[in-house]
Amino acid sequence: xxxxxxxxxxxxxxxxxxxxxxxxxxxxxxxxxxxxxxxxxxxxxxxxxxxxxxxxxxxxxxxxxxxxxxxxxxxxxxxxxxxxxxxxxxxxxxxxxxxxxxxxxxxxxxxxxxxxxxxxxxxxxxxxxxxxxxxxxxxxxxxxxxxxxxxxxxxxxxxxxxxxxxxxxxxxxxxxxxxxxxxxxxxxxxxxxxxxxxxxxxxxxxxxxxxxxxxxxxxxxxxxxxxxxxxxxxxxxxxxxxxxxxxxxxxxxxxxxxxxxxxxxxxxxxxxxxxxxxxxxxxxxxxxxxxxxxxxxxxxxxxxxxxxxxxxxxxxxxxxxxxxxxxxxxxxxxxxxxxxxxxxxxxxxxxxxxxxxxxxxxxxxxxxxxxxxxxxxxxxxxxxxxxxxxxxxxxxxxxxxxxxxxxxxxxxxxxxxxxxxxxxxxxxxxxxxxxxxxxxxxxxxxxxxxxxxxxxxxxxxxxxxxxxxxxxxxxxxxxxxxxxxxxxxxxxx
Amino acid sequence: xxxxxxxxxxxxxxxxxxxxxxxxxxxxxxxxxxxxxxxxxxxxxxxxxxxxxxxxxxxxxxxxxxxxxxxxxxxxxxxxxxxxxxxxxxxxxxxxxxxxxxxxxxxxxxxxxxxxxxxxxxxxxxxxxxxxxxxxxxxxxxxxxxxxxxxxxxxxxxxxxxxxxxxxxxxxxxxxxxxxxxxxxxxxxxxxxxxxxxxxxxxxxxxxxxxxxxxxxxxxxxxxxxxxxxxxxxxxxxxxxxxxxxxxxxxxxxxxxxxxxxxxxxxxxxxxxxxxxxxxxxxxxxxxxxxxxxxxxxxxxxxxxxxxxxxxxxx
Numbered sequence: 001x002x003x004x005x006x007x008x009x010x011x012x013x014x015x016x017x018x019x020x021x022x023x024x025x026x027x028x029x030x031x032x033x034x035x036x037x038x039x040x041x042x043x044x045x046x047x048x049x050x051x052x053x054x055x056x057x058x059x060x061x062x063x064x065x066x067x068x069x070x071x072x073x074x075x076x077x078x079x080x081x082x083x084x085x086x087x088x089x090x091x092x093x094x095x096x097x098x099x100x101x102x103x104x105x106x107x108x109x110x111x112x113x114x115x116x117x118x119x120x121x122x123x124x125x126x127x128x129x130x131x132x133x134x135x136x137x138x139x140x141x142x143x144x145x146x147x148x149x150x151x152x153x154x155x156x157x158x159x160x161x162x163x164x165x166x167x168x169x170x171x172x173x174x175x176x177x178x179x180x181x182x183x184x185x186x187x188x189x190x191x192x193x194x195x196x197x198x199x200x201x202x203x204x205x206x207x208x209x210x211x212x213x214x215x216x217x218x219x220x221x222x223x224x225x226x227x228x229x230x231x232x233x234x235x236x237x238x239x240x241x242x243x244x245x246x247x248x249x250x251x252x253x254x255x256x257x258x259x260x261x262x263x264x265x266x267x268x269x270x271x272x273x274x275x276x277x278x279x280x281x282x283x284x285x286x287x288x289x290x291x292x293x294x295x296x297x298x299x300x301x302x303x304x305x306x307x308x309x310x311x312x313x314x315x316x317x318x319x320x321x322x323x324x325x326x327x328x329x330x331x332x333x334x335x336x337x338x339x340x341x342x343x344x345x346x347x348x349x350x351x352x353x354x355x356x357x358x359x360x361x362x363x364x365x366x367x368x369x370x371x372x373x374x375x376x377x378x379x380x381x382x383x384x385x386x387x388x389x390x391x392x393x394x395x396x397x398x399x400x401x402x403x404x405x406x407x408x409x410x411x412x413x414x415x416x417x418x419x420x421x422x423x424x425x426x427x428x429x430x431x432x433x434x435x436x437x438x439x440x441x442x443x444x445x446x447x448x449x450x451x452x453x454x455x456x457x458x459x460x461x462x463x464x465x466x467x468x469x470x471x472x473x474x475x476x477x478x479x480x481x482x483x484x485x486x487x488x489x490x491x492x493x
Numbered sequence: 494x495x496x497x498x499x500x501x502x503x504x505x506x507x508x509x510x511x512x513x514x515x516x517x518x519x520x521x522x523x524x525x526x527x528x529x530x531x532x533x534x535x536x537x538x539x540x541x542x543x544x545x546x547x548x549x550x551x552x553x554x555x556x557x558x559x560x561x562x563x564x565x566x567x568x569x570x571x572x573x574x575x576x577x578x579x580x581x582x583x584x585x586x587x588x589x590x591x592x593x594x595x596x597x598x599x600x601x602x603x604x605x606x607x608x609x610x611x612x613x614x615x616x617x618x619x620x621x622x623x624x625x626x627x628x629x630x631x632x633x634x635x636x637x638x639x640x641x642x643x644x645x646x647x648x649x650x651x652x653x654x655x656x657x658x659x660x661x662x663x664x665x666x667x668x669x670x671x672x673x674x675x676x677x678x679x680x681x682x683x684x685x686x687x688x689x690x691x692x693x694x695x696x697x698x699x700x701x702x703x704x705x706x707x708x709x710x711x712x713x714x715x716x717x718x719x720x721x722x723x724x725x726x727x728x729x730x731x732x733x734x735x736x737x738x739x740x741x742x743x744x745x746x747x748x749x750x751x752x753x754x755x756x757x758x759x760x761x762x763x764x765x766x767x768x769x770x771x772x773x774x775x776x777x778x779x780x781x782x783x784x785x786x787x788x789x790x791x792x793x794x795x796x797x798x799x800x801x802x803x804x805x806x807x808x
Contacts, residue, residue, distance in 0.1 A: 037531065037575035037769065045533025121544045123532040174577055190576065190586055191757025191765070192660055215659055217755045218765075221642060222658050226755075228650040229657040381525020381770045388534060389526070400534070 025491045026210040028472065030484060031223055031232040033239050035191060035216040038174035041160035042115055045123035047401065047482040050160035051237070052194055052214050054483035057098075058163035058179035061089055061108065061142075062154050068313060068403070068480030070154050074103065074164055074180065075142075084149030084434055091140045095203040097166045098184040104139040111164045112144070124161040124402075130431075151433045155404065159481070182207040182487055192216060196486075208474075208490035227253065227467060234468035236475055236484045240299055240353060247467055257301050258464040258478035259312050262399040264302065264354055266362060266457030267387075269394055271417035279337040281454040285323035286330035287369045288362065294460045297358030302460030307447035308406045311461055312478050315443035319451040319458075330369045342370025345394040349375060350383040354462065355397040362397070362457075391415050399462045403481050406446050409455060416455060423449045497804060501794045505787040512783040513565075517558050520772050526550075527574050527770035548574055561776060570777040575769050580777045583762060590660055590674075591751070591758035595743045597678040602686035603736065609686075610693025610732075615720065617698060626694065632687025637746060641680035641753045648676060658754040677754045681746050685739050692735045696728035703727075729800045737793035741786045 036048035041058060055063060061075040072078075075089040095103040114120060116128035130150040135143045146153065156162060169178035177185045182204065183196040194214045198207060215232055217223050220241030226232040227247060238244070238255075248255045266288065268275045275281060294302040303311050306319030334340060349359040356377065363373045373395065378386060387393040393415075400408065408414055410427040423446060430442045451458070464479045474488035528544040529536070545551055552560075564571055570580035609629070613622040649657035655676055661669045700706065701724055709719050748760035755761075759778060766774035798804045 035765065038577055044531060045536060046531075118539075119543050121532065121540055121547065123536045123540065125537045125540050189660075189662055189757060190583060191761050192662070192755075215755070216757075217658065218761075219752045219755065221638075222645075222753055222755055225642070225645045225650050225657040226659075229645075229653060231649075231657050231659065379525065380768065381523075381527065381530045384529045384534070385525050389529060402534070 024493045026208065027212070028209055028234060028486070028489065028491075029213045029215055029232050031217045031226055031235040031238075032214050032484075033216075033218055033223075033237065035218075036194075039177040039185065039188070039194070040165075040173040041163055042111070042165060042170075043121050043123075043174065050482045051484050052196075053177055053179065053181075053185075054160045054163075054481070055181060055485045055487055056183045056196060056212070057177050057181045057185055058160070058165070059181050060157055060159070060163045061091075062158040064155070064158040064403070064481045064483075066476045066478065066480065066485065068310075068478075070158055073158075074108075078154070080434065084151075084432065085146045087144045087146070087153065088137070089142045089144070091142065092203055093140050095180050096201060097169065097180055098178045098199055099166075099169060101166055101168055103164070103166070103180050105136040105142045106139075107164055107166050108142045109134045109136050110167045110170070112162075114165075114170065115162065122161055124159060127156040127159055127162060149432045149434070151431055151439055152404065153434075159403075160483070183209075183212060205487070207487050209486060212486055214484075234466075234472055234475060236464075236466050236468070237479075238465040238467045240301075240465065244299070244465070244467075252470055253467055254470045254472075256466040256468075256475075256477050258466060258476070259303055259310060260401065260462045260464045260479040261310050261403040261405070261481065262401040262462030263305060263308050263310070263405075264297075264358070264397065264399040264459045264462050265308070266459060267393075267396045267398060267416055268456055269391060269415075269417055270419075270455060272394060274337065274339060274343060275394065277337050278454065279333045280339065281456075282323065283330040283333035283337070283369060284366065284371070285454045285457050286326045286333065287365050287371075288323075288457050288459070289325040289365055290320070290459060291325075292365070293358050293361050296361045297354045298460060298463055301463035301465060302354075303463070304460050305458045307451040307458055308400070308409065308456075309443070309447050310403075310480075312480065313404070313443075315440040317444045317447050319447060322451045323454065327368055334369060334371075340370075342372060344372045344374070347373040347375050347395045347397070348383065348387050348393045349377050349396065350380055350387075350398055351377070352399070354399060358397050358459065388415050391417060397459075401462070401482065406443070406450070409446075409450060418453070418455050420449065420453060423453075497798065498795065501791055505791055508787055509780075509783060513562060513780060516776055516779045516783075517561065520775060521554060525770055527772060530770050531575060561773075565777070565780060571773045573766075573771055573774050575766075575771045575774075580774055583774065584759070584778060584781060587757060587759045587762045589663060590756055591744070591747050591760060594674050594678055594681070594747060594750075594756070594758060595740065597674060598681035598685065598743050598746075599736075599740060601678055601682035602689055602739070605682070606686040606689035607693050607732070609690040611697055611720065611725065613690070613694045614697035614701060622694075626691065629687040629690045632683050633691075635684065637680050637684050638749050638753050640683055641677065641750055644676045644680055645753075658756070660756045660758075673754075673756070677750050677756060680753075681743055681750050685743065685746075689732070689735055689739065693728065693732050696731045697724055700724045700728045726800060730797060733793055733796050733800070737789055740789045744782055744785065 032051055034048040036052055037044055037046055039049060039053055041049045041053055059073045061073060063071050063073040065071045074092055076092050078087055078089045080087055091105060097103055112134045115122045116131055130146045130148060132145045132147045137143055165173055182199055182202045184199040186195040186197045188194045196212045198210045217226055220239035223235060223239055224243035247253050268281055270276060290304040294300055304320045306322050309316050347359055347363055349355045359375050363375055366373050387396050407427050409418055410424045426442055426446045430439060433439050466475060468475055471492045473490055473492055476485055528541045532541055532544060573580050573583055576583060609625050613625045616622045645657050648654050655672050660673045663670050706719060706724060709723055747758055748764055751758040751760040763775060763778045
């Protein structure tokens with residue numbers, strides 16, 4: 001018995017010391033919750049795709065940095081014509097795709113034309129809607145002409161959906177992604193892990209890691225032991241679970257609470273009575289206690305919002321004071337709307353815990369002002385069909401995770417059924433403006449209109465909970481776009 | 494014997510046919526557009542339509558049903574909507590994880606349960622019986638995912654003997670692969686072993702009360718021979734029935750266990766495919782599971798005929 005114990009202890013010690021002895025490692029295993037359906041960011045909406053390949057395997061003309069800023073990427077520099085319609089990009093030279101083929105202006109033209117083509121299945125086709133023509137001037141110069149000026153064009157080009165692919169490999173990128181990034185794809189064991197290795201002869205700043213593995217761990221309960229056992233050294237987007245305090249109190253790990261681009265809202269069908277009445281929507285907004293909702297739906301980690309904008313964005317305006325939690329005021333507004341006895345309605349909830357947990361709290365808060373909201377849980381596919389596509393709903397809760405997406409409120413037939421010419425005008429103007437100061441001001445106006453109109457109940461910004469080994473440096477704190485940028489990641493000695 | 498088996502075989506085929514209709518129509522009824530799900534909230538309607546065309550979702554239901562059945566019969570399972578690789582490849586990659594896992598678990602549970610059951614039956618009412626049946630009771634009551642987490646904390650986090658989860662693939666070598674399957678197999682096997690032990694015990698007790706056992710004992714046959722030759726053989730029928738059922742339970746149990754240990758097996762595949770509306774994968778994998786269960790049931794029926802000679806001659 002005793003010898004058995006000694007063997008166990010020795011084995012444990014040997015394993016522990018073998019990991020400790022390796023100073024300045026150059027490999028990293030990251031845990032991800034969702035497995036990407038495939039690895040082509042230009043052919044699917046799944047955030048899980050970008051979380052593996054963005055900035056690591058694929059690069060665009062521009063890219064988004066850790067603070068949400070626009071940075072040059074494959075385009076070294078650019079000029080914009082005075083009327084804001086013509087963008088001329090100067091490309092980096094000597095760039096090669098991972099299969100050895102050269103990158104040049106033809107690839108840019110191919111990628112942009114492919115993304116906006118008639119039969120394109122690009123999930124963010126609207127990003128390219130403004131493009132009129134793409135011309136190759138010489139191998140290192142591309143001229144893009146827009147139908148009308150678009151202030152967010154350079155930002156749009158930084159999305160994962162706008163990365164540059166080569167005609168030779170475009171069709172096979174789903175299985176074997178070929179990009180120009182600092183890491184190249186090595187292997188994908190379906191359901192298990194995706195491995196990347198450092199690409200030789202990378203054109204840009206050299207990276208520190210030699211190997212990176214994304215291990216798919218869908219279960220929150222499994223994530224904690226994976227970290228504790230040292231199998232996984234980083235979880236850039238940790239699933240919310242009861243085990244987080246255990247990790248937080250462990251000095252071997254760093255827990256970083258950041259923000260994302262996910263505005264979590266209580267959406268309302270603005271054309272359906274009684275939600276077509278501003279007073280009713282305002283009453284609902286007054287009835288919401290954001291603090292309680294954040295505590296219950298995001299373990300207290302979310303940041304309250306008063307409009308549809310991410311707090312880390314420089315153009316953010318704090319409008320959380322527009323409708324403070326005030327039950328008396330809410331009741332009064334309902335009375336003014338002729339609904340002093342309240343009404344019956346439904347609350348259709350998609351599966352994420354923030355929606356299901358938040359829904360319970362919101363329903364009980366609405367009951368306080370006499371609104372009886374029946375909770376109807378839906379699966380994702382069903383939610384997309386009923387609520388999002390067919391607009392057959394009263395209220396719902398969902399997080400809008402696309403970056404900088406305040407313009408969705410100006411879209412015709414979007415599921416909010418909101419149509420305010422004044423708001424649409426601001427968005428139109430925003431599209432035509434590229435001056436940063438002016439854009440900031442317009443963004444402020446847009447946020448204010450949405451808050452005043454109480455279009456939806458603005459709840460909180462979805463938190464990004466990152467957990468990684470205390471010796472790992474360079475991972476993003478916030479998530480201005482869905483990505484796991486490994487280009488600056490390294491192990492401290 | 495032949496008639497008996499033929500009848501069983503026909504029942505098996507009928508089961509498969511009915512299952513195919515149920516599975517297919519169930520997924521037709523389930524709401525939600527796979528194309529919209531794949532492209533997300535920001536996609537334009539024409540992008541969604543383009544994808545629907547690509548996936549052939551707009552063809553009539555009947556056409557798709559027969560195309561699917563025809564495909565299954567020729568081992569052409571179609572292409573996964575989400576992974577866009579042949580379903581057959583996906584399934585083969587996963588079967589090599591799930592099948593060994595289920596088989597190891599089945600072997601473990603049989604090796605533990607049958608001796609324990611016999612041991613308890615022999616010592617009915619004594620302390621050893623009470624203890625082992627009490628343990629079995631706990632085994633039945635403990636949820637396997639909880640037991641799995643307990644195992645992970647002891648053997649992966651604390652002792653660091655095995656990985657906390659994941660599967661390196663058989664290409665990484667037999668030992669690393671087996672190491673990854675040990676804890677999941679134990680977690681899967683425990684509740685099954687507990688049930689099987691209880692069934693074995695009661696079946697044995699019933700048989701041990703029969704007259705012929707008393708006769709065998711009375712004529713001075715050694716205890717051991719009575720137990721293993723006469724009693725066990727006759728107690729095997731209920732045990733085999735449960736064993737056959739357990740195989741189906743083990744396959745179902747892998748869905749939970751594979752999630753806890755993030756193993757890339759069939760259970761994970763089907764779970765993921767359902768949430769992603771990857772209909773073609775769900776249909777094919779469910780049919781495969783149904784087929785596996787049907788085959789196992791056939792084997793169980795066959796084994797009845799081996800243990801019980803009456804079935805060989807009478808029917």
